Amino acid sequence: MLQPNPRKTTSVRALGPIDIAALREAVLAIPESTWDAENADKPNRFEALDKTRHIVFRFVDNFQDWRASHDRPLWAGWRDLLQPVLAKATAPYGYARGEFPRVMLARMAPGGIIKPHRDANPAARWPHKIHVPLQTNEQVTFFVDGIGYRMPEGEAFEVNNMGVHAVRNDGDGDRIHLIFEYFDPDQAVPAAA
Secondary structure, X not given: OOOOOOOOOOOEEXXXXXXXXXXXHHHHOOOHHHHHHHHHOOOOOOHHHOOOEEEEEEEEEEOOEEEEEEEOXXXXXXXXXXXXXXXXXXXXXXXXXXXXXXXXXXXEOOXXXXXXXXXXXXXXXXXXXXXXXXXXXXXXXXXXXXXXXXXXXXXXXXXXXXXXXXXXXXXXXXXXXXXXXXXXXXXXXXXXX
């Protein structure tokens, strides 16, 4: 089995502030019908996600390998808004030509949860998993290995998706995150153990 990337965080790593104004405005204007249609067609159907809805822009071709991915229909129309946020969030890594195998929005309603889980598929073991909150509230808690974290709007965070993680939205508003994976194609991958 492939070992997790040694460059990944083992908890939560703050990556710094991001200008999300244009992206946030566009995301908050997405009609419910688009959320419903995209969520119904999403490729990431995992029981742990409960009722969290998604709009998926890019996704891996299969759950075994992070190096092969594809654009989904909405990527072309959103690319210009997403790319500056992706670039700023990943600047601290300093990779010469980093790649983004998965890019999506995740929307959790008030009272929503993501159940404790690890991202078990092999394609999730290597890339960094990064969250950029676009809308949140003080009652949203992101847990990694039992420790609760608050993630303010407009800041980027890498999370340890190999640890047990979960989310609770105990507030009265939606929590919407831009979530994506990032890896360095120039980094040597170790042989499977």
